[in-house]
Amino acid sequence: MPSDLRDRLRHHIRSENLFPEHGRAMLAVSGGPDSVALLDLFAALADDLGLELVAAHVDHGIARDSGDVARDVEQLAARYGLPCSVARVELGAGASETEAREARYG
Numbered sequence: 001m002p003s004d005l006r007d008r009l010r011h012h013i014r015s016e017n018l019f020p021e022h023g024r025a026m027l028a029v030s031g032g033p034d035s036v037a038l039l040d041l042f043a044a045l046a047d048d049l050g051l052e053l054v055a056a057h058v059d060h061g062i063a064r065d066s067g068d069v070a071r072d073v074e075q076l077a078a079r080y081g082l083p084c085s086v087a088r089v090e091l092g093a094g095a096s097e098t099e100a101r102e103a104r105y106g
Contacts, residue, residue, distance in 0.1 A: 009041055013049060022050030026085070029055045029076070031069040036076065043080040054083050058104045061090040
C-alpha cells in the first residue's frame, strides 16, 4: 500500500479506474480547508493522471463574504495555473442547504 497521501490517492484513482481516459476533470472547490486540500492533491497529480484540471466554485450569495470566497478560489486556481469556473447565484441569507445544493446542481 502506498505510504503518503498523494500516492494513496493516485493508487485509489487507478485501482478504481475513476478516470479511465485522459481528459478534463472539474473539481468543486468551496473554499473551505477540505476542498482546498483536495485541490492541492489533484493539482499535484493531474499531469501524472493525464487530467486537465478545472476548478469550479458556486457563489450562492448566502454569506455576506461569499464574493470574497469566490475571488479567493479564483486566485488559488490561478496560483496552480488552472482555469476556474465560478457560477454566481443570488439565494440570499435565508437560503437552506437544500436550496444551495439544488442551485449547484442546476
